[in-house]
């Protein structure tokens with residue numbers, strides 16, 4: 001690929017690149033939504049980077065084409081699949097109810113911010129690094145927080161951290 005090629009970035013999130021690891025700080029307003037994005041969009045213009053907000057349904061590698069949910073077909077010379085990760089949604093009844101969330105995308109964080117506004121107590125399932133970052137943000141806004149982790153040895157703090 002040379003420096004004159006066009007680059008299209010397709011994302012099924014409605015945003016340009018943002019600092020995903022910082023979304024959790026929206027909870028305690030330690031950062032604003034604006035702080036998550038690049039200060040200057042110049043890098044996109046300078047490199048002829050175009051954002052397409054859609055979901056990729058299919059890649060037909062024989063034809064070097066991708067199909068978007070809106071029906072559009074795009075041709076490519078080079079394709080990088082950087083589709084990332086997603087939280088494991090646990091197979092329980094009720095996980096889709098209001099007040100139950102995963103926290104990976106900016107839209108998840110915005111939902112959590114709204115939902116904890118009137119909350120007193122938060123339970124976090126999983127004691128990994130996101131839980132630890134959540135802990136400090138929930139504490140900052142005065143919430144009682146319990147973290148539940150199935151592993152005997154916590155990679156981070158303890159079996160169950162309970163501050164109430």
Ligand SMILES: Cc1cc2nc3c(=O)[nH]c(=O)nc-3n(C[C@H](O)[C@H](O)[C@H](O)COP(=O)(O)OP(=O)(O)OC[C@H]3O[C@@H](n4cnc5c(N)ncnc54)[C@H](O)[C@@H]3O)c2cc1C
Pocket residue numbers: 010011012013020021022023024054055056057082083084085086103104105129130133
């Ligand atoms: C709160 C939080 C804190 C974190 N802190 C740290 C940290 O301190 N250190 C660290 O190393 N990591 C951290 N992480 C993890 C880190 O953010 C991820 O590992 C990283 O974002 C992965 O980058 P990626 O580019 O591979 O994928 P992602 O950031 O997941 O981006 C992939 C994108 O592809 C999109 N996509 C997927 N499928 C399709 C499709 N079919 N069509 C169109 N778009 C699609 C997704 O919606 C997403 O926007 C944190 C994550 C979170 C949520």
